[in-house]
Amino acid sequence: MTKSPKTIGHYEVKELIGKGGMGEVYLCYDPKTERDVALKRIRPEMHGIPLIRQRFLKEAKIAAQLTHPAILGVYSIEENFQDLFYIMPFIQGKTLKTLLASYRQSKASTIHLVRDFLTICHAVQYAHSKGVLHRDLKPENILIGPFNEVLIYDFGLAEYADMNEESFDDMPVLKSHPDLTRVGKIVGTITYMAPERILEKLDSVQSDIYSLGVILYQILTLKHPFKRQSVKQFKQQAQEEKILDPIDVAPMREIPPLLAKIAMRCLSFKKEHRYQNLKEMISDLEQYFEGKADWVFAARLDPKNPSDWELQETVVLKQTKDWAIYMLSSTLFPGNVKLEAHITLEKGSEGVGFLLGVAHRM
Structure with missing residues (x-):
C-alpha cells in the first residue's frame, strides 16, 4: 500500500479520504490561509498520460466555473510537470x-x-x-x-x-x-x-x-x-x-x-x-x-386533437340527452340541482377531472 505524501505543493497532508478511477482526495492543511482543505490530485501512475491529464483538468475547470451554493467549488488549480491537483473546501459531512x-x-x-x-x-x-x-x-x-x-x-x-x-x-x-x-x-x-x-x-x-x-x-x-x-x-x-x-x-x-x-x-x-x-x-x-399536493399532473391535453376530448362526446344528461355544458339558473332549474355523472374509463386511462364554476347572484 502506497504511503500518503507528507506534503503536496505547500499543502500539509493529514490523511487520504478518498480514491477514484483517476484521482485521490486528501484532507490537507493550508498554512497560507490557515484552514483545512480538500485536495484532489491525479493518481501518480496516470500523471504521464496526456489524455488522462486532459480529462482531469477538464473536471477541475468545469467545477471551478460553477459558482452555486449547492455545488462544491474549486479554490484553485495547480499544474506542473510533476503534479496536477486542485483545491476544494473541506466539508465534514x-x-x-x-x-x-x-x-x-x-x-x-x-x-x-x-x-x-x-x-x-x-x-x-x-x-x-x-x-x-x-x-x-x-x-x-x-x-x-x-x-x-x-x-x-x-x-x-x-x-x-x-x-x-x-x-x-x-x-x-x-x-x-x-x-x-x-x-x-x-x-x-x-x-x-x-x-x-x-x-x-x-x-x-x-x-x-x-x-x-x-x-x-x-x-x-x-x-x-x-x-x-x-x-x-x-x-x-x-x-x-x-x-x-x-x-x-x-x-x-x-x-x-x-x-x-x-x-x-x-x-x-x-x-x-x-x-x-x-x-x-x-x-x-x-x-x-406549498401544500398544493391534491392536484397531480396526469397528462397534457391538446385542444386541437379531437381524441383528447372524446369524453365530451359521451357525456349526456339523463333526461334531456343534451351536452353536459350548461349555464344553470334559478329560472331554468328551480330549487336544488344535482348533477350525476356515470363515467367509464377506457384501458390505459389514468383518471378524470371536473371543473365546476358556480356563479352566485347577490
Missing part, C-alpha cells in the same frame, strides 16, 4: 448514500430529505443553464453537512451539452486502465443511467433528470426502482424493465402522491415523457412544499 443506508436501519421517515433534494435540483438546473451535464448524479456524489449544507461534487464525467460520449470513451488508453470506464464504453453508473444513455449513448438534460428521479425514488422508498446487473443484460431486457409506483413499493411509508408522481415521470422510459427541464420539475416540487 455524510454522503446521501450513507444517510439512506442509516435510514434503512432505523426505518425513520425520509420526507425531510425531499427539501435537500429540491436544493440539488436547483444546483443541477444552474449547471444546465451553463451548458453542463453532470452525467453521474447519484447519492454518493451528494454531500450533506452538519449545518444543512447540501453539495453536489465529483464532476469527473461532466460534459458540455454539445459534446457526446465519444469525447472520452473511445480513448485507446482506456484499454490499459479499465477502471476509468464502463462495459461497452459507457461512462457512468448503470443503475442511475437513463435508457437512451445505455442504448444509444445519448446525453441530454432529460438524462440528468432521469438520474434525479432514481435518487428521489430512493429517498421516498429506501429502495432502488430496478435491478440492473450489467449493460448487456439491460440491453436485452430494456423494454421489459418495469418500475413500480413508490406508493405500491413502500405502502407503510406514507408517500405523498405528488412526490410519487414526480419520481415516476422522471423515470419514464422515453425522454420526451419526462420533464423537459428542471424548471418544470422544481415547480411541481415547490407545489408540494
Whole structure:
C-alpha cells in the first residue's frame, strides 16, 4: 500500500479520504490561509498520460466555473510537470448514500430529505443553464453537512451539452486502465443511467433528470426502482424493465402522491415523457412544499386533437340527452340541482377531472 505524501505543493497532508478511477482526495492543511482543505490530485501512475491529464483538468475547470451554493467549488488549480491537483473546501459531512443506508436501519421517515433534494435540483438546473451535464448524479456524489449544507461534487464525467460520449470513451488508453470506464464504453453508473444513455449513448438534460428521479425514488422508498446487473443484460431486457409506483413499493411509508408522481415521470422510459427541464420539475416540487399536493399532473391535453376530448362526446344528461355544458339558473332549474355523472374509463386511462364554476347572484 502506497504511503500518503507528507506534503503536496505547500499543502500539509493529514490523511487520504478518498480514491477514484483517476484521482485521490486528501484532507490537507493550508498554512497560507490557515484552514483545512480538500485536495484532489491525479493518481501518480496516470500523471504521464496526456489524455488522462486532459480529462482531469477538464473536471477541475468545469467545477471551478460553477459558482452555486449547492455545488462544491474549486479554490484553485495547480499544474506542473510533476503534479496536477486542485483545491476544494473541506466539508465534514455524510454522503446521501450513507444517510439512506442509516435510514434503512432505523426505518425513520425520509420526507425531510425531499427539501435537500429540491436544493440539488436547483444546483443541477444552474449547471444546465451553463451548458453542463453532470452525467453521474447519484447519492454518493451528494454531500450533506452538519449545518444543512447540501453539495453536489465529483464532476469527473461532466460534459458540455454539445459534446457526446465519444469525447472520452473511445480513448485507446482506456484499454490499459479499465477502471476509468464502463462495459461497452459507457461512462457512468448503470443503475442511475437513463435508457437512451445505455442504448444509444445519448446525453441530454432529460438524462440528468432521469438520474434525479432514481435518487428521489430512493429517498421516498429506501429502495432502488430496478435491478440492473450489467449493460448487456439491460440491453436485452430494456423494454421489459418495469418500475413500480413508490406508493405500491413502500405502502407503510406514507408517500405523498405528488412526490410519487414526480419520481415516476422522471423515470419514464422515453425522454420526451419526462420533464423537459428542471424548471418544470422544481415547480411541481415547490407545489408540494406549498401544500398544493391534491392536484397531480396526469397528462397534457391538446385542444386541437379531437381524441383528447372524446369524453365530451359521451357525456349526456339523463333526461334531456343534451351536452353536459350548461349555464344553470334559478329560472331554468328551480330549487336544488344535482348533477350525476356515470363515467367509464377506457384501458390505459389514468383518471378524470371536473371543473365546476358556480356563479352566485347577490
